[in-house]
Amino acid sequence: xxxxxxxxxxxxxxxxxxxxxxxxxxxxxxxxxxxxxxxxxxxxxxxxxxxxxxxxxxxxxxxxxxxxxxxxxxxxxxxxxxxxxxxxxxxxxxxxxxxxxxxxxxxxxxxxxxxxxxxxxxxxxxxxxxxxxxxxxxxxxxxxxxxxxxxxxxxxxxxxxxxxxxxxxxxxxxxxxxxxxxxxxxxxxxxxxxxxxxxxxxxxxxxxxxxxxxxxxxxxxxxxxxxxxxxxxxxxxxxxxxxxxxxxxxxxxxxxxxxxxxxxxxxxxxxxxxxxxxxxxxxxxxxxxxxxxxxxxxxxxxxxxxxxxxxxxxxxxxxxxxxxxxxxxxxxxxxxxxxxxxxxxxxxxxxxxxxxxxxxxxxxxxxxxxxxxxxxxxxxxxxxxxxxxxxxxxxxxxxxxxxxxxxxxxxxxxxxxxxxxxxxxxxxxxxxxxxxxxxxxxxxxxxxxxxxxxxxxxxxxxxxxxxxxxxxxxxxxxxxxxxxxxxxxxxxxxxxxxxxx
Amino acid sequence: xxxxxxxxxxxxxxxxxxxxxxxxxxxxxxxxxxxxxxxxxxxxxxxxxxxxxxxxxxxxxxxxxxxxxxxxxxxxxxxxxxxxxxxxxxxxxxxxxxxxxxxxxxxxxxxxxxxxxxxxxxxxxxxxxxxxxxxxxxxxxxxxxxxxxxxxxxxxxxxxxxxxxxxxxxxxxx
Numbered sequence: 001x002x003x004x005x006x007x008x009x010x011x012x013x014x015x016x017x018x019x020x021x022x023x024x025x026x027x028x029x030x031x032x033x034x035x036x037x038x039x040x041x042x043x044x045x046x047x048x049x050x051x052x053x054x055x056x057x058x059x060x061x062x063x064x065x066x067x068x069x070x071x072x073x074x075x076x077x078x079x080x081x082x083x084x085x086x087x088x089x090x091x092x093x094x095x096x097x098x099x100x101x102x103x104x105x106x107x108x109x110x111x112x113x114x115x116x117x118x119x120x121x122x123x124x125x126x127x128x129x130x131x132x133x134x135x136x137x138x139x140x141x142x143x144x145x146x147x148x149x150x151x152x153x154x155x156x157x158x159x160x161x162x163x164x165x166x167x168x169x170x171x172x173x174x175x176x177x178x179x180x181x182x183x184x185x186x187x188x189x190x191x192x193x194x195x196x197x198x199x200x201x202x203x204x205x206x207x208x209x210x211x212x213x214x215x216x217x218x219x220x221x222x223x224x225x226x227x228x229x230x231x232x233x234x235x236x237x238x239x240x241x242x243x244x245x246x247x248x249x250x251x252x253x254x255x256x257x258x259x260x261x262x263x264x265x266x267x268x269x270x271x272x273x274x275x276x277x278x279x280x281x282x283x284x285x286x287x288x289x290x291x292x293x294x295x296x297x298x299x300x301x302x303x304x305x306x307x308x309x310x311x312x313x314x315x316x317x318x319x320x321x322x323x324x325x326x327x328x329x330x331x332x333x334x335x336x337x338x339x340x341x342x343x344x345x346x347x348x349x350x351x352x353x354x355x356x357x358x359x360x361x362x363x364x365x366x367x368x369x370x371x372x373x374x375x376x377x378x379x380x381x382x383x384x385x386x387x388x389x390x391x392x393x394x395x396x397x398x399x400x401x402x403x404x405x406x407x408x409x410x411x412x413x414x415x416x417x418x419x420x421x422x423x424x425x426x427x428x429x430x431x432x433x434x435x436x437x438x439x440x441x442x443x444x445x446x447x448x449x450x451x452x453x454x455x456x457x458x459x460x461x462x463x464x465x466x467x468x469x470x471x472x473x474x475x476x477x478x479x480x481x482x483x484x485x486x487x488x489x490x491x492x493x494x495x496x497x498x499x500x501x
Numbered sequence: 502x503x504x505x506x507x508x509x510x511x512x513x514x515x516x517x518x519x520x521x522x523x524x525x526x527x528x529x530x531x532x533x534x535x536x537x538x539x540x541x542x543x544x545x546x547x548x549x550x551x552x553x554x555x556x557x558x559x560x561x562x563x564x565x566x567x568x569x570x571x572x573x574x575x576x577x578x579x580x581x582x583x584x585x586x587x588x589x590x591x592x593x594x595x596x597x598x599x600x601x602x603x604x605x606x607x608x609x610x611x612x613x614x615x616x617x618x619x620x621x622x623x624x625x626x627x628x629x630x631x632x633x634x635x636x637x638x639x640x641x642x643x644x645x646x647x648x649x650x651x652x653x654x655x656x657x658x659x660x661x662x663x664x665x666x667x668x669x670x671x672x673x674x675x
Contacts, residue, residue: 314641439642440612447605460642484611488596491615 008150011076011087017117018075018137022068024113030061077136079154084124086134098124098134100155104289104314105323106148110280120144120282124151125323171272174334175264175327182259185329186252188300194247194254255328264327266337271311273325283325289314291463292433293342295335298426307335314462324463343418343432351413351420357454360470361407369399412468414479417486421466435486437461443480459483522590522601528631529652533582535627538575545571591650598638598665600648612648614668616640622658634658638665 075088084103086096108120118141124134139147177185262275270286291314295307309330313323327334339346376392379385405425413420418434442458449455455476457468471479548567556563584604592599597613621637628634628651635651636658653661 438613439616439640440610440648442608442610442645444609445607450607458645460640460645462641465642465645480611484597484613487613487615491596491613 008077008079008147011078012143013076014072014136015117015119015138015140015143016072017113017119018139019069019072020117021111021113021121021137022071023065026064026068027061030057079150082154084134084151086136096134100151103151103155105284105286106151107284108144108148108282110276110282112278114138115278115280122147172266173263174266174271174337175262175330177259177262177275177329181329182256183252184304184306185259186255188298188304188306189251189255189328194251195243198243198247198250259328262327262329264330264334266341271325271338273327285311285313285325287341290342291437291461292431292466293338294429294431295330296424296427296429298428302428305331307331309335309338311338312461312463339432343434345417346415346420346432349415349417351415354412354414354471354475356407356410356412356468356470357452357472358407359448359452359454360410361403363448363470364406365400365403368403369396373399410469412471414482421468431466433459433461433466435483436490438483438487441480441483443476520592520594520599522592522599524590525586525650525652526633526654526657529633530583530586532627532631532633532652533586534579537578537582539627541571541575541578544574586652589652591648593661593664596668598648600650610648612638612640614665616642617665617669620662620665622655622662624655628652636661 070090071088074090075086077084077086079085079100082100084098084100088094088096103124105123105125107123107125109123110120114120117138119138120141122136122139122144257277259275260277262273265272265274267284269288270284270290272282272284274280274282291312293309293311295309297307301307306328307330309327311325311327313325373392373396376395377389380389380392402425406423409423409425409428411422413422417436418432420433421429421431423429438459439462440460442460444456444458445454449470453473454470455473456470457476457480459466459468468476468479545567548571549564552563552567554560581604585602588604588607589602591601596615597611599609599611601607601609618639618641621639622634623637624634632655633652634655635649636653637650638648640647
C-alpha cells in the first residue's frame with residue numbers, strides 16, 4: 001500500500017530537481033572561489049587578464065552544467081537481490097551497492113530549494129564499512145517515504161528468522177520548542193563562536209580586499225586609520241562592542257531558524273527530531289544504533305535549567321558528526337526519558353564511583369597553567385613588551401583554581417551494565433555508556449604515567465572514543481577486563497537481546 | 502530470564518596481564534631497519550639537493566652537517582625501532598585479540614572477536630622480500646580501535662585471519 005506506483009525493483013531516477021541542486025551547489029562553490037574576481041570586474045572593468053579569468057569561469061560553469069544534467073540522466077537506483085544499488089556517471093560509470101541488512105539509518109534533509117519543489121535529499125548510512133554511503137540529491141517527498149518504508153520492509157525480510165520485531169510505532173512528543181524556549185536557547189548559545197566566525201570572515205574579507213584593491217590602496221587605508229592612533233583604542237572598543245552585539249543577534253537568529261518548531265519525538269524504537277524554518281532537518285535514532293548519550297549544561301544553561309542533549313549514533317567514519325543528534329534546550333523530564341530508554345538499569349543496582357588520580361590535576365596544571373605562563377612571561381620579557389605581563393601573571397593561579405575544580409568534578413561511575421562520567425566545571429557533562437556498545441578498548445601509558453603506575457583507558461565505540469584519564473593501574477586493568485567480559489556476555493545473548501528491544 | 506545478573510568478583514575475571522604475548526617474527530626487525538635506512542637515505546638526498554646550493558660558499562660544511570645529522574637520526578631511530586620491537590606483541594585469547602606496542606607511549610588495544618568487521622592481510626614491498634605481512638583487524642569503532650600488526654609471517658597471518666573470521670562468526674551466536 002505504501003508503494004504508490006513506485007517500483008523500486010526497477011531502475012528509478014531522482015527528481016529533476018536534482019539538476020537544480022547540483023547546479024546551485026556548483027555555482028555557490030564557483031562564487032565563493034571567484035567573488036574577488038567578480039568584484040574587481042564590477043568595480044574597475046579594465047585589466048585584460050581578468051577577462052581571461054572570467055571566460056575560464058564561464059566555460060567551466062557551462063561544462064559543469066552539461067555535466068550535471070548528464071549526471072542526472074545517468075544516475076539510477078534500484079533494489080536487486082537484497083542490495084540497494086546506485087549506478088551513476090556517464091564517462092566513468094560507478095556502481096555502489098549496499099546490502100539491505102547493513103543499512104543503519106535512512107535520513108531525509110530539506111534545504112530551501114527542496115522545499116520549493118516538495119522534495120527531500122536522502123542519505124543512507126551503513127555502519128562499519130568504509131565509504132559506502134549512499135545519497136540521493138533530490139527525490140519527491142512521497143516517493144522518499146515509500147522508499148524508506150520499502151527498504152525497511154525488505155531489510156526485515158532479509159534478516160528474517162527473528163520473530164516479529166514490529167511493535168506498533170507509538171509516537172510521543174517529548175519536547176516541542178516554542179518561541180520562548182527558542183529565545184532561551186538562543187541566549188545560551190555560544191556567542192563567542194559566532195564572534196570568531198565573524199572575525200574570520202571579516203579578516204578573510206580584508207585579506208581578499210587587499211589582494212583585490214592592490215597592496216598600495218590597502219596600505220594607504222591602513223595608514224589613514226593608523227594616523228588616528230589615539231582614536232584607535234576607541235575604535236577597537238566600539239568594534240568589539242558592535243562585534244559582540246552582532247554575534248549575539250546572529251546566533252539568536254541562526255538558532256531560531258535552525259531549531260524552529262523543534263519536536264523531539266519518542267518512537268517505539270528510538271527517537272526522532274524534526275526542526276528548521278527554511279531547511280527542515282529530520283533525524284532519527286533507533287535505540288539499537290545509539291552508542292552513548294551525553295548531556296551538557298554551561299552556567300547560563302544551568303541558570304535557565306536547560307541541558308543540551310546529544311545522542312551518539314553508530315555511523316561510518318565520514319558521517320560521524322552528522323549522525324550525532326543534538327537536541328538543545330532539553331529539560332530534566334526529557335533527559336529522564338532518554339536515559340530510561342537507553343540505560344533502563346541505571347536506577348537499579350549500585351554505582352561504584354571512581355576518579356582520576358591527583359596526577360591528572362598536576363599534569364594538566366603543568367601543561368595548561370605553568371608552561372604557558374612561563375612561555376608568555378619569557379616572551380614578554382624578551383621582547384620588552386610588558387602590556388600582556390599581568391595576564392600571564394594571573395594565568396597560573398587561575399589555571400590552578402580551574403584545573404583543581406575540573407579534577408574534583410571528574411567522577412566515573414561503574415555499573416554492571418555500563419558506566420557514567422560526570423565532568424566539567426564550567427560546562428558540566430554527563431555521559432552514559434553501556435558495555436555492550438563497546439567495540440574495543442585500549443590501555444595507554446605515557447612515560448610519566450608508567451612511572452606513577454597510571455593508565456588512561458580509551459573505550460572505542462562505533463561513534464567515537466570515550467576516555468577515562470589517569471586511572472591508577474590497579475583500577476584501569478579490572479575496568480578493562482570487566483568491559484571485555486561484558487561484551488563477551490552480551491554476545492552470548494546477542495539474538496535474544498535484540499528481540500527485547 | 503533474558504539475562505542473569507549474577508555477581509562476579511572482579512578478581513575472577515580473565516586478566517589481560519596473565520596473557521603471554523607473542524613477539525613479532527624475528528626478521529620483522531630487519532624489515533624495519535631497512536625501511537628506516539631507506540627513509541633516512543631519501544631524507545639525506547633531499548636535504549643534499551636543497552640546502553648546499555643555497556649556501557654556495559660553505560657548501561662542503563653543509564654536506565658534512567647534513568651527513569652528521571642523518572647519521573645521528575639513523576642511529577637514534579635504529580635504537581628506537583629495536584626497543585619498540587622488543588615491546589611489541591600480540592595475543593589471541595578465546596574471545597579477543599590483544600595488540601601491545603609503543604616504547605615510550607605504551608598502548609594495549611583489545612578487540613573482542615564479536616566486534617570484528619573484517620580482517621585484511623597486506624604486504625609491502627620490503628616485507629614481501631622477507632616473507633612477512635601485516636594483519637589488520639577492522640571494527641565499527643573506526644581507526645582508533647582498528648588493529649594493525651605488521652611483521653607476521655604470511656602463513657601465520659593467514660592462520661590468524663581464518664581463526665578470527667571463524668571466531669567472529671561463531672561468537673556471534675548466529
